[in-house]
Amino acid sequence: MYFFKNKFVNKKDVLLSPDDRGYYFGDGIYEVFRVYNGKIYEQAAHMQRLQRTASEVRIELPFTIEKMGHILTQLIEKNGLNEGTVYMQITRGEAPRAHPFPAQVEPILLAYCTEVRRPIATIHNGINAITLEDIRWLRCDLKTLNLLPNVMAKQAALDHGVQEVVLHRNGTVTECSASNLMMIKDRVLYTHPANHLILHGITRAVVLRLALSQEITVKEEPFTTEQLLLADEAFITGTTVENTPILQIDxxxxxxxxxxxxxxxxxxxxxRTFAQ
Structure with a gap:
């Protein structure tokens, strides 16, 4: 069962128009919500980020935050989802192809559930990564549909026989292709500040709070690839990867x-935060 435009429908009844601006411009935004035990994890934080992204790219949300939350709850129930993800996408709407915002266009919401098991093996055993230059645009803090650079980076990782890419701008580490990055040196946790160069990850925020609660010093400041390679520990954080250790880089x-x-x-x- 999907939610499309303004109602619940079967997947075969989701009819996307070729005039949808999300299709030909990537003119849209999205969120991926993690579901544990049938409940959305950190729902308020995800919705706040969605609302912020919509405001920054000037897309009017089709429903209130409260209504969208109710839609997602119903979607989870209708699909009987206990553990997995909910993907929600909102495009600016349908209009003949032209760069300026069309007048009186109605945004289009699409949402669906996917059963996804927790990646226990990689969380326990860790992953390997390579480094690549970060060639993305300068508003990585916005969760938009323009993900081709991320797709290319992830494929580059797979082409090199590893699982992730550590992105950097002229040697300064930003984040990864689909996750945030943290490193530990002398019991100090370092991660790139949450500015326009990285996505403000929901799991990232939770982990920083947990680190502080364990009296681990947290420094949100830039660091280099050279410093990263000398770290005591490194790991990625994300909605679907939780906290996954990195064993090797390059x-x-x-x-x-x-x-x-x-x-x-x-x-x-x-x-512990979702087992309660």
Missing amino acids: GKAIGTGAPGPITRSLQSEFE
Whole structure:
């Protein structure tokens, strides 16, 4: 069961118009919500980010935040989803192809559920990564449909036999192709500040709160690829990856080359936040 425009429909009844601006301009926004035990995790934070992105790109939300939350709850119930994700996308609407915003256009909402198991193996065993220059636009804080650079980066990782790409701008680490990045050095957690160069990750925010609660010093400041390679630990955070350790970057072991104790501890605390 999907939600499309203003009603619940079967997937075969989702009829996308070729005039949808999301199709030919990527003129739209989205959110991916994690579902644990049939409930949306950090729903308020996700909705706040969605609302902010919509405001910044000047897309009028088709429903109130409260109404959209109710739609997602119904969608989860109708699909019997216990563990997985809900994808929600809002495009500016349908109009003949022209760059300026069309007048009196109605935004289009699409949402659906996917059963996705937690990636226990990679959370426990870790992943490897490579570094690449960050060629994305300068508003990475907005969760828009323009993801081709991220797609290319993720494919580059797979082409190199690893699972993720660490992006950097002239040597300054930003984030990864589909996740935020954190590193540990001398029991200090470093991560790029939440400005226009990275997505303000929901899991990222939760992990920073957990780190502070464990009396781990947190520094939201830029660091270089050279500093990252000398880290004691490194890990990614994200809605679908939770806290996943990075074992190697560009073939070089991070720390001992095994998941570190702080990463492990933060993941354990993270699991407590949705097990309650």
